[in-house]
Amino acid sequence: MSERKQTTDDRNENSQRTTGEYDGLRNGRSGHETGTEGRREREGGDGRARATGDALVEINELRKIYDPDGAHVTAVEDLDLDIGDNEFVTVLGPSGCGKSTLMECIAGYLEPTEGEVLVNGDPVAGPDPSRGVVFQSNRLFPWKTIGQNARFGPQMRNAVDDDRIQQLLDDTGLTGFEDSYPHELSGGMQQRAELVRLLANDPDIMLMDEPFSGLDAMTKELMQEMLLDIWEEEDRTVLFITHDVAEAIFLADRVVVMTARPGQIKDVIDVDIGRPRDSSVLTSEAFNEYQERASDLIHDEAERAMEQKQQETQEA
DSSP: OOOOOOOOOOOOOOOOHHHHHHHHHHHHOOOOOOOOTTOOEEEOTTSOEEESSOEEEEEEEEEEEEOGGGOOEEEEEEEEEEEETTOEEEEEOOTTSSHHHHHHHHHTSSOOSEEEEEETTEEOOSOOTTEEEEOSSOOOOTTSOHHHHHHHHHHHTTOOOHHHHHHHHHHTTOTTOTTOOGGGSOHHHHHHHHHHHHHHTOOSEEEEESTTTTSOHHHHHHHHHHHHHHHHHHTOEEEEEESOHHHHHHHOSEEEEEOSSSBOEEEEEEOOOOSSOOGGGGGSHHHHHHHHHHHHHHHHHHHHHHHHHHHHHHHO
16 A cells, blocks of 8 residues: 555634534645546456456455345345455445445455455455445444544554544544534534544545435535545545445546346446546536436336335235
8 A cells, every 4th residue: 555645735724613614624625636547447358347457355256145034135146346456436226236235245344145355365354444434324432522533443553643633633624623522513524523533543445335425415515525635635445335326426436336136236437537526527528428327327227126125015
């Protein structure tokens, strides 16, 4: 993994939440230009989604079966995917298609029924600080302050870096809120605190399961731009799960589109839009073309998923 880039930009003083949360978030972001060379992915002749360089994550013939009350539900089947170092991959698919199952197998929370997940060539045998996870609802400890939450992971590893944590608070517009408790912050600020908690552990891989789905449209857009800034500065590998087609395209180097259950890779969209990106790309012709393609792909699978749900309901 390449050495982490340390930002040196002067940060604007945060506005108070009651008068300028959006300005505080924008002030925490820094401009950082980067190209897309080396982050592009192509499908191999065998249909496998392959990285152009060395793969950091390799998923081989992944199959995961759940057996609640003998139901024997296959969530993911024969899934093959490579994710390159420093690549940003989004996963798009209908509800219940196995997106979260895929992520949790990479995180080490779930053991595959068949197949394997490799990170740096080694099988995933359980959770590891090098693979950080952010969920849809925040996992902040409600009895700890934002600063204490950020330090908890590093403290468990005797690796607290106060300068780095302060830099992360600056980058996310949370300076001045270190002594606040999660319930005292808005949803957007809580998710920013989740990012600080995640990055304070210095993970190589960021696994994100619909982290912005509960936010209002403006906060969501700002969080997306902030995440891209952090990713470009920090040299991380990101797997980001979403139901939002526009979000998937805006963030990603590649969009992995999954089928209805059992989840397989239906297609991989290589997003050839330059970086850095901001909201202006959302109205570009190229973005609209990608969005139309992804929407067409996901529409058929969403219909299949709905039919599956209706059939299961009738059989219950």
